[in-house]
Structures are given as C-alpha cells and as structure tokens.
Amino acid sequence: MPPRFRPLLPALLAVACLLAGVADATPKKKHPAPVRAEDAPDAVIYGGRDDVMRFGAELAERQGLDAAWVQSQLAESRYIPNVAKFIMPPPAGTAKNWAAYRSRFVEPKRIRAGLAFWRDNEKWLARAEELYGVPAEIVVGIVGVETIYGQQMGGFRVIDALATLAFDFPTGRRDRSGFFRDELEQYFVLCHSEAVDPLALRGSYAGAMGMGQFMPSSWNRYAVDFDGDGRVDLHASGADVVGSIAHYLAEFGWQRGMPTHFDVAAPVDVADRAALLVPDIVPSFTPQEFIAHGAALPAAARESGDKLALIELQNGDAAPSYVAGTPNFYAVTRYNWSSYYALAVIELGQAVKAMR
Incomplete structure (x- = not known):
C-alpha cells in the first residue's frame, strides 16, 4: 500500500470486516484451517489436515502398521515455530571460525563429563573398539559434541519436530520435506518395533534422539542392543550408545588402525x-x-x-x-557433514584421553 494511504488502513479493514460479516480479517492459508489444541490454545495440531491423515494411511500400508494408530498419533502432532526457525541456515555472510567453534566443544565441562562417561563405559568402549575397530576416543568425542554425554538431548517432542519439517518445511532454503517425511515414517517403524509411545520421545529440533542424536532411520539401521537386554536404548544405556555409534562409523567406512x-x-x-x-x-x-x-x-x-x-x-x-x-576423517563426517564438526569430535576425544 502506498504510504499516503496507510493512515486509512484501520478504517478500511473495519469496513471490509463488516461487509463480509466476519470478525477476523486474517488472510486465508493454502492448508485447511488449523486446529488448535484445547490444552494449549496457541498450539496448531495436524489432526485437521487431510494431507497429513492421507500420509498416515499410506505410511501404515507401506509398513504394515495399524492405520488408526498411526493417524491417531499424527493427529496429536503439532506445528512448532521454533523448529522451522532453527532449521534455517545462518545469515548470509556469517564468517566461519574454527578457533571459536573448537572452543565450544573442547572445553573443561565437556572434558570432565567425558572422563566420567569413559569411566562408566570403559568395558563397552573396549568391546566396541575390538569389534568395530573404532577407538574409544572417537566414540567419546561424538557423544560429547552431540549432547555433553546425555546432558542436552533436546526438548522437542520428536513427532512434532518431524511433522513440522515434513509438512511445513520453511521457505528460504532447499526444501528437505521429503527427507523429513521419510524420517517421520521411520519414526513410526521405530516406535512400533520398540513398543514406544510416539508422543513420548523428545529430541532435537531436527528429530534426532538420544545421547548420540540418531535420526529415526539411523536408529533403525545402525543401532545395536550392545548390552543384550533385549531392547535398544540410546537415551539411557551407555552400552547401546557406544556400540551403536561404533557400528554406524564402521558401516560408513571406518578402517581399523588408520589415523583420522x-x-x-x-x-x-x-x-x-x-x-x-x-x-x-x-x-x-x-x-x-x-x-x-x-x-x-x-x-x-x-x-x-x-x-x-x-x-x-x-x-x-x-x-x-x-x-x-584420511578416509577415517571422512567417515566421521558421515555423522555430520562438516569438517569443523569432525575435527571437534577428534580433538575433544583426544583431550579426554589425554586427561585419563
């Protein structure tokens, strides 16, 4: 609207509302009107979206799951604005700084927590190195960089994070909604196989879970029951976390005895x-x-x-x-496609090892 007409905007909107016989002049959205949760009036849930319910039915058919169960869980999932915000890349022109990045991870708090994690899981770290060839310090470095050894595993409901990115991926960057739809499907497979409530698990804004921040597809493919208790627990079982990370790296080309x-x-x-x-x-x-x-x-x-x-x-x-x-450095980047991440993992692991 030209600047000279802006003072008239409130009056024009009031007239438009009266003529339309409505009390809300909010622009229409391309999706059906959002449905708001009764227990959280500001939360938009996906139960009112036909496309989401169709996705649930198709997912159930592909995976041999009960459609009513899948759809009832999806109906409780919510759009989370912060998820859409956090998935966006940093502002253009933001300079990378390895020294600053390193200082966030190779620091006393993580090193102390890493020493405790290594002590508590020494048996499993040794077994993982023997079985998969991945040194203890690499596994320790990954858990430290990802979650400070379980201290920061994420507070978003996984189903909300994945649904937000699957059905309302934000504009302004390459659309990855297909990836997150696949991850949402794998999440239901995981919850069914592990007998977990899909509304219960929490993780990162991208839907990653546990001490090692596994996405659902990685959990289904690479997580292992390392302590043999009959279930895979990447939230509380240090054994399963250690074994699963080592198995993941081995599957992505880690070579025994090679420097990074x-x-x-x-x-x-x-x-x-x-x-x-x-x-x-x-x-x-x-x-x-x-x-x-x-x-x-x-x-x-x-x-x-x-x-x-x-x-x-x-x-x-x-x-x-x-x-x-080396190829082993590249294997670490398969966990997170970033050379900064990989070197932070390596140097944190080395710092913890040096303190033992």
Missing part, C-alpha cells in the same frame, strides 16, 4: 591449493599428488599410501587452518 588426519602445510601457490580443495572433504589425492601440488606432509602421511583430502578450516579474519584428512 595428518598435519599439512598447504600449497603456497593459489592454483595448487585450489586444485586440492576441489573435492572438499572427500579423500581424492595420493600423498604423492599432494606433494606434486606443493603441499608438505609428514613422513607418516607420505608412507601411508591412503587417499587424502585437503581440509580447510576458516578462522574468521585470520589465516585458515589445514589438515590432511
């Missing part, structure tokens, strides 16, 4: 450095190719024969940091 990364002096020449950075975190170059592009590697890296990736970590306005990532 080596020190490296990146090429001085911009073109050579850019060539090594093209594959990002995917190990793509032999040590000899690194050297041919002007990178300097320690003897252990030169003799390893494994493919490497030049990992660049920005430090704000300061010079970037670099490491040469």
